[in-house]
Amino acid sequence: MARIHVQGTEVDITSYPGETMLDALKRTGNAIRVxxxxxxxxICKVEVVEGTYEYTRPIADKVLTEEEIAKGTCLTCRAIPTSDMVVSLAGHHERVNTLMTFFQQHAQNKAV
Ligand code: FES
Known part of the structure; x- marks a missing residue:
């Protein structure tokens, strides 16, 4: 499990083992374009500010530019966190369901 912090918010998400960043972000109320x-x-790209991830399934060779890769852009539909992370949604996506986020975080805090 890894923690994913959404930069500029107070949101910390705990991802499940093997869960993609996309599924973890969506499960906790983030509207990620897919x-x-x-x-x-x-379409699902976000910027990774800190932390590491891996692609356990292939991605298209030319889907990200060299510049995007250099600045930490990743494809959330395939990326699985391998450490705690900080991500920037960078205006590509929005947080739309704060109530879902509240309940998710409450459930995570009870599980710890
Ligand atoms: S949804 Fe197409 S690359 Fe992630």
Whole structure:
């Protein structure tokens, strides 16, 4: 399990083992734009400010530019956290369900 902190918010998400960043973010009330869910369109991209992740399934070769890769952009539909992370939604996505986030965080705090 890894913690994903959404930069600029007080939101910390605990991801489940093997869970993609996309699923963890959506499960906790973040509206992440989604396209192919197969690493082929880059609609789901976010910027990783801190932390590491891995792609356990392939992504398209040319879907991210070298500049995006250099600044830490990743495809959330395929990325699985391998450490605690800080991510920036960078204006691409929005937090829309704060009530869901509240209940998710409450449930996580009880589980600890
Ligand atoms: S949804 Fe298409 S690359 Fe993630």
């Amino acid at each position: 396209g192919c869910r197969r690493g082929g369109c880059a």
